[in-house]
Amino acid sequence: MSADLNPNTAINLTKAVVLVVETTSHAADILSQILKGFGVAETHRITSIREASELLKHKAFDLILIDPDVEDGAGYTMVRNLRASMVEPNCFAPVILMSGHPRVTRVKQARDTGANFFVSKPIAPNVLLQRILWVARDKRPFVEAGVYIGPDRRFKFEGLPPDSDGRRSTDIKDPLGAANGPDMSQDDIDNLMKPQRVMI
Amino acid sequence: MSVVRRFRPENRLAKLLEMPGGVSIGSALNNASIALESIRESCMQALDQKLVVLANMASRPANAGRDEAMYLLANEIFNESGSFNLSELSAAAYSLCTLLDLEDRNGTRAATIRVHIDSMRALRHPDMAGDQAARTAVLDGLRNLTARHIETLLTDEPST
Known part of the structure; x- marks a missing residue:
């Protein structure tokens, strides 16, 4: 079991409403059974993009699990349209893409749909639960930039791109320059972080 | 340059997960395995049927349409x-x-x-079910075969 999945931690998915969009009814059955085991009481199983899009207009979902290869890749477009619709709350619902054999041409497409996470099939209960907990705890903000709407695609900040001044107000535009003065000793550094008793 | 808007929508899933009640993660995983087992038989029948369809497709002349249909079916078998x-x-x-x-x-x-x-059809034969060594041997053979095929493609001279 993964370190993220402490067997004693309680989870409550009894009130969660989940949409499953799958390529076949058997694949939908597999996911529905796993979700049932997790305690999800309301799962909607769909194998058609048209039906899924229609349902998303009328019913609020807390989680959307979709195989983007449904109807020859129409699942990617469905997620992108969902984000762009700005119809709340579904346009902000966590979306997990679950795809089987990876076609090289589809990798970038997956990244740009606005989904929260991409999971490779075959689906195992522990992997699915880990990803559900991950998207629930995901702290990334949503970004609306041109044609892209969805969670920030950057998982960590690795500095500005080369030869760029950055666009954020917090980006440091001036070079830091060379250090001046002597280096701090290890004791000086330790003292910066050492808890000290304060007398009031 | 397009205008970038950053915002934090409400995460309803996170709130639901934290509500009192529910089950432990250990129980959830155990329940999921039991629920999955309850549909094993019907899924196995569907898998065997897909293998028959795949074999029929393979007997037809190769073209892009046939290969796409076979790819989708093989992908379903892989996933399920x-x-x-x-x-x-x-x-x-x-x-x-x-x-x-x-x-x-x-x-x-x-x-x-x-x-x-x-x-793949041999791997579904009942005799193979309890013979891990035989299943591994079948898979090793396929890996060697596919690796040789892909290697041939990779070492082909690029067309000019």
């Missing part, structure tokens, strides 16, 4: 067998997907596809 821990069948189906995703339709490709489907 893997969820029931039929790891060798799942790996064989994955290998077939890789082969079908290649554009080259010449050389030994047709025979390699045929071997994959025969192997």
Whole structure:
């Protein structure tokens, strides 16, 4: 079991409403059974993009699990349209893409749909639960930039791109320059972080 | 340059998860395995049916449409067998997907596809169910075959 999945931690998915969009009814059955085991009481199983899009207009979902290869890749477009619709709350619902054999041409497409996470099939209960907990705890903000709407695609900040001044107000535009003065000793550094008793 | 807007929508899933009640993660995983087992029989029947359809498709002349249909079916077998821990069948189906995703339709490709489907059907035979060594041997053979095929493609002179 993964370190993220402490067997004693309680989870409550009894009130969660989940949409499953799958390529076949058997694949939908597999996911529905796993979700049932997790305690999800309301799962909607769909194998058609048209039906899924229609349902998303009328019913609020807390989680959307979709195989983007449904109807020859129409699942990617469905997620992108969902984000762009700005119809709340579904346009902000966590979306997990679950795809089987990876076609090289589809990798970038997956990244740009606005989904929260991409999971490779075959689906195992522990992997699915880990990803559900991950998207629930995901702290990334949503970004609306041109044609892209969805969670920030950057998982960590690795500095500005080369030869760029950055666009954020917090980006440091001036070079830091060379250090001046002597280096701090290890004791000086330790003292910066050492808890000290304060007398009031 | 487009205007970038950053915001934090409400995460309803996070709030639901934290509500009192529910089950422990250990129980949730155990319940999911039990629920999955309850549909194993029907899924196995569907898998066997898909293998028959795949074999029928392979007997037709190769073209882009046939290969796409076979790819989709092999992908379904890969996904569904893997969820029931039929790891060798799942790996064989994955290998077939890789082969079908290649554009080259010449050389030994047709025979390699045929071997994959025969192997996948053999892996579903009851005699194979309890014979891990035999299943591993089948998979090793497929890996060698596919690696040789892909290597041939990679070492081909680029067309000018």
